[in-house]
Amino acid sequence: MAKPRVFVTHPLFEPAREILNEGCEAEYWAQPDRPPRPELMQRLKDKEGLICLLTERVSEELLRAAPKLRIAANVAVGFDNIDVVACTKRGVVATNTPGVLDETTADFAWTLMMAVARRLGEGEALARSGIWQGWDLDQLVGTDVWGKTLGIVGFGRIGRAMARRASGFQMKVIYTDAVRALVEVEKELKAEFREMNALLAESDFVSVHVPLLPETRGLFDAPKFYRMKPTAFLINTSRGPVVDEAALVAALEEKKIAGAGLDVYENEPFIHSGLKRANVVLAPHLASASLETRTKMACMAAQNVVALFRGQRPPNMLNPEVLEAS
Numbered sequence: 001m002a003k004p005r006v007f008v009t010h011p012l013f014e015p016a017r018e019i020l021n022e023g024c025e026a027e028y029w030a031q032p033d034r035p036p037r038p039e040l041m042q043r044l045k046d047k048e049g050l051i052c053l054l055t056e057r058v059s060e061e062l063l064r065a066a067p068k069l070r071i072a073a074n075v076a077v078g079f080d081n082i083d084v085v086a087c088t089k090r091g092v093v094a095t096n097t098p099g100v101l102d103e104t105t106a107d108f109a110w111t112l113m114m115a116v117a118r119r120l121g122e123g124e125a126l127a128r129s130g131i132w133q134g135w136d137l138d139q140l141v142g143t144d145v146w147g148k149t150l151g152i153v154g155f156g157r158i159g160r161a162m163a164r165r166a167s168g169f170q171m172k173v174i175y176t177d178a179v180r181a182l183v184e185v186e187k188e189l190k191a192e193f194r195e196m197n198a199l200l201a202e203s204d205f206v207s208v209h210v211p212l213l214p215e216t217r218g219l220f221d222a223p224k225f226y227r228m229k230p231t232a233f234l235i236n237t238s239r240g241p242v243v244d245e246a247a248l249v250a251a252l253e254e255k256k257i258a259g260a261g262l263d264v265y266e267n268e269p270f271i272h273s274g275l276k277r278a279n280v281v282l283a284p285h286l287a288s289a290s291l292e293t294r295t296k297m298a299c300m301a302a303q304n305v306v307a308l309f310r311g312q313r314p315p316n317m318l319n320p321e322v323l324e325a326s
């Protein structure tokens with residue numbers, strides 16, 4: 001029997017290819033640039049499966065061009081690139097990769113926090129510049145991280161992984177979320193709940209870990225920055241549009257906050273020129289980018305696809321109702 005045909009918008013990693021090639025006839029996009037939209041639509045004409053990255057929009061238009069498609073498997077936990085409602089309407093299963101990137105993402109949020117507080121970007125530039133004159137008492141003095149207050153916005157898996165790391169730095173941890181965590185979780189992580197405004201007023205570092213939803217788009221706007229301490233830093237490894245970048249730039253210019261560590265942007269790969277300043281550490285959406293984690297993410301996407309074509313339930317379905325209806 002012919003194997004189901006799957007288009008993969010990236011060569012993936014070998015372990016993921018092995019999983020996929022066993023159950024499917026996979027066609028891999030191997031060019032260094034992301035596949036152009038018309039090419040993607042063309043390739044999907046006869047495919048039953050798609051494995052894509054978050055740079056590909058799985059929209060109604062794309063689904064229309066893929067009449068045989070049964071699954072769109074994202075190699076990411078965030079799925080704001082996928083129109084899940086449109087997928088459901090067309091009976092296409094949508095999946096993501098939750099869980100495997102939590103610790104790696106928290107590591108990276110920590111990296112940004114340390115880097116911006118201790119002025120690592122400026123220090124690295126100076127060390128490489130050839131003009132460094134040697135140690136000086138007040139050279140690039142930054143801000144301590146240890147012993148400060150960490151405010152976590154969004155207390156899901158990644159937010160909690162942040163909290164766990166904070167105890168080693170003797171930090172006070174406060175968090176906010178639409179749903180308050182169980183008392184046992186608060187106790188275990190030594191985290192105290194705050195309403196958003198109280199958290200902003202109290203935190204030395206505000207680290208954002210919410211998904212991009214209609215209600216979180218533009219969550220960090222001018223009034224939020226005005227509530228933060230002028231000595232506080234914003235760290236964002238969630239999604240760019242959660243932060244109103246123009247408002248962030250204004251807050252930085254007006255010294256309403258001390259700086260920011262950013263991995264994600266409102267209109268990637270465009271980065272607002274006002275963010276390219278000394279007190280902002282910028283990374284190109286790298287939070288989950290360790291070889292171990294990215295391999296696990298790719299394997300998970302492959303497993304989701306293979307499961308569906310074996311007649312099983314893909315483990316990470318975003319729209320389980322598609323299978324329930326059939």
Ligand code: DGY
Nearest residue numbers: 075076077078101288
């Ligand atoms: C995700 O998975 O959503 C990240 O943004 C990329 O790893």
